[in-house]
Amino acid sequence: MLALIPLLPLLGFLINGLWYASVQLRGGKALSAQTSGLIATGTIGTSFLLGLVLFFQLGSLPEESRAIETTLFSWISVGTLNIPLAFRLDALNALFVLVITGIGSLIHIFTIGYMAHDEAPAKFFAYLNLFCAFMLVLVLGSSLPVLFLGWEGVGLCSYLLISYWYTDPDKASAGKKAFIVNRIGDLGFLLGMFLIFTTFGTLDFAALKEVVAQTTPSAHIVTIICVLLFVGCTGKSAQLPLFVWLPDAMAGPTPVSALIHAATMVTSGIYLVSRVSFLYTLSHDAMMLMAVVGGVTALFAATIAVAQNDIKKVLAYSTVSQLGLMFLACGVGSFGAGIFHVITHACFKGLMFLGAGSVIHGMHEEQDIMKMGGLRHHMPKTFLVFAAGWLAICGIPPFSGFFSKDEVLWHAYSSSHGGTFLWALGALTALLTAFYMTRLFVLVFLGHSRSKEHAHESSAVMVVPLQILAVLATTAGLIGIPHLSWLGHWLMPIVGHVHLREGVAESSEWVFMISSTIVAAGGIAAAFAVYSNLKTAEGLRARFKTIHTVLANKWYVDEFYEALFVKPIAAISDFLWKFFDVKIIDKIVLSFGTVTNQSGALARGIQTGSTQLYAFMMLVGFVSIVGYTLYGIFQ
Amino acid sequence: MNAGISMTSGIVVEPWILLSFCAAIFFIGLMGVLIRRNILIIIMSIELMLNAVNLTFVSLSGPLQDMGGQMAVFFIIVVAGVGSAVGLGLVIAMFRTLRSVDTDDIQVLKG
Numbered sequence: 001m002l003a004l005i006p007l008l009p010l011l012g013f014l015i016n017g018l019w020y021a022s023v024q025l026r027g028g029k030a031l032s033a034q035t036s037g038l039i040a041t042g043t044i045g046t047s048f049l050l051g052l053v054l055f056f057q058l059g060s061l062p063e064e065s066r067a068i069e070t071t072l073f074s075w076i077s078v079g080t081l082n083i084p085l086a087f088r089l090d091a092l093n094a095l096f097v098l099v100i101t102g103i104g105s106l107i108h109i110f111t112i113g114y115m116a117h118d119e120a121p122a123k124f125f126a127y128l129n130l131f132c133a134f135m136l137v138l139v140l141g142s143s144l145p146v147l148f149l150g151w152e153g154v155g156l157c158s159y160l161l162i163s164y165w166y167t168d169p170d171k172a173s174a175g176k177k178a179f180i181v182n183r184i185g186d187l188g189f190l191l192g193m194f195l196i197f198t199t200f201g202t203l204d205f206a207a208l209k210e211v212v213a214q215t216t217p218s219a220h221i222v223t224i225i226c227v228l229l230f231v232g233c234t235g236k237s238a239q240l241p242l243f244v245w246l247p248d249a250m251a252g253p254t255p256v257s258a259l260i261h262a263a264t265m266v267t268s269g270i271y272l273v274s275r276v277s278f279l280y281t282l283s284h285d286a287m288m289l290m291a292v293v294g295g296v297t298a299l300f301a302a303t304i305a306v307a308q309n310d311i312k313k314v315l316a317y318s319t320v321s322q323l324g325l326m327f328l329a330c331g332v333g334s335f336g337a338g339i340f341h342v343i344t345h346a347c348f349k350g351l352m353f354l355g356a357g358s359v360i361h362g363m364h365e366e367q368d369i370m371k372m373g374g375l376r377h378h379m380p381k382t383f384l385v386f387a388a389g390w391l392a393i394c395g396i397p398p399f400s401g402f403f404s405k406d407e408v409l410w411h412a413y414s415s416s417h418g419g420t421f422l423w424a425l426g427a428l429t430a431l432l433t434a435f436y437m438t439r440l441f442v443l444v445f446l447g448h449s450r451s452k453e454h455a456h457e458s459s460a461v462m463v464v465p466l467q468i469l470a471v472l473a474t475t476a477g478l479i480g481i482p483h484l485s486w487l488g489h490w491l492m493p494i495v496g497h498v499h500l501r502e503g504v505a506e507s508s509e510w511v512f513m514i515s516s517t518i519v520a521a522g523g524i525a526a527a528f529a530v531y532s533n534l535k536t537a538e539g540l541r542a543r544f545k546t547i548h549t550v551l552a553n554k555w556y557v558d559e560f561y562e563a564l565f566v567k568p569i570a571a572i573s574d575f576l577w578k579f580f581d582v583k584i585i586d587k588i589v590l591s592f593g594t595v596t597n598q599s600g601a602l603a604r605g606i607q608t609g610s611t612q613l614y615a616f617m618m619l620v621g622f623v624s625i626v627g628y629t630l631y632g633i634f635q
Numbered sequence: 636m637n638a639g640i641s642m643t644s645g646i647v648v649e650p651w652i653l654l655s656f657c658a659a660i661f662f663i664g665l666m667g668v669l670i671r672r673n674i675l676i677i678i679m680s681i682e683l684m685l686n687a688v689n690l691t692f693v694s695l696s697g698p699l700q701d702m703g704g705q706m707a708v709f710f711i712i713v714v715a716g717v718g719s720a721v722g723l724g725l726v727i728a729m730f731r732t733l734r735s736v737d738t739d740d741i742q743v744l745k746g
Contacts, residue, residue, distance in 0.1 A: 609742035609745030612669055612677075616669050
């Protein structure tokens, strides 16, 4: 039954994909969005139900043997290396399976409405299903290579979906950028995997955990392994310095942004570090690096989000920022808080992206928030659900984001790996998050309409998933209420406890809860003060023109990478092409051709076309052979 | 082998005489194939070569007490007949298209 969870979406991919490839591409009938959407949603929805069944089955098992395993076949078997294609469900990835299939199903339903006018919905749904299948392989894989299979697969699907509208060169190159930047991270992942194999001799997670517990590996090697794996995570989960692909990835259709680039794929980095948390806890340096990178990314992306005008770009930078918070949590040893934030973030960010999709759909493909405004009258349902997402991400109690963000901030301060500096990074991020999200909310939904377009509310097939997500975004925090946390208890056997610093009292968590609520409220109030009157906002922008320009241009990171990496590599490639390729390799290859040609020109003289001459030659040859033989006999 | 080949009339012919005769006919045919340019003559020359071989078979099958030689002759006659039928067909086709039976006119397949 476990194997069915990833196989069902794969089946959906095959049905839709084969229909597209063998019928529609040959001039046949295109599947309608309803039909193909029903197939795709049906498969992923069934996976969700299976996931629920297995989840409860898992819950009924005793805590120490809480794992369900299934082996499909032996995948790679060379020498001592033996990798079966096996899935193992345990407390950690059961949560991920539920998030992927649950949120995934809702996004599939939304897509039916969103892609209703697309030319090839079957292709789109096939890609979405393939993505889900790979994502499930990623989280269910029992060993690093199987995880890597899914890891690469989701990268591929991300590429295919970002450049889904490939006739637009910008969108096509955004897909390429995502793929290439991810490849850089994957190199780190691969090297880390090799190092794990040479050090510990196994790649299976359970076996690895045992080996690590029994032996005392040198801290040096473990640090290198952890840093290399983290490089992989910075690529996939869009952290500094490899985050540049995620904002560009918004070129894809909005459901893709919601599913892949907010709710699921980008959190696979968090999953990976939680999966091998037993390694990370051995290396204080790697944890420190992860916490600092996470915190700095969170703040850095939040500052950029303040000055963006594209609704999806704001959400994209917000995603980068929230992922940074998750890594901050993992870096201070609180993997549980990181995963908690993954779950709540999947709910409210999925909701906000789909809400943005609904807005874009209703505004006839307009994405500039300066041209929106007053949408609460035209899209009352979207307004309501978006408000839930907005309050959740700002961290207003009792919405889900409050609980998870509070736990991240509290552990950033209180954990034995944490400190005031890391907490300050997180708190500042929370302040900015509340500010830019309120800015987005005010500019889109409140005030007066600034567009001539007549916005309309989306159809039920798009609104109902939004409403379900809104309920989730409001209530998902209840699984992790401080001190009563079901989630913390559930994950404890896998990710362990958070060790508090000396001198930090458990009870001071309440102070942090109150202070983070005040921070969020302050951010919201500030944004209201600035953006409820656009003239104030204009005045502020004029006053801080330099800062605004830098932020609006995303700290010039893209330009910096362009100058530092892309241009030199292009120049070197150009040189190699024009000198090495053309003048050396081509010369050698072409000279083979010339020699062949000239020897052929010499030999062609023999071919006169006169059959009788050929016959004469045959005679001469025959006589010579016979003559030679006879000569030999009589000798 | 006997000293000679007895004919029905009682005359005994030395084998070398017959073999030389056959070889002469064979080489006449061969030269015809190589030298003549008229395709009909070439086909006739080929027949000449084949029949020179036939003659050798027949003349030697008696002294060697082996009927295989005579058997082979029948096969060769049949195959030669088929061969010339095909060849003549080709000659007719060639004559229709080129209005000529000269082999110098069919040297297009040169390198």
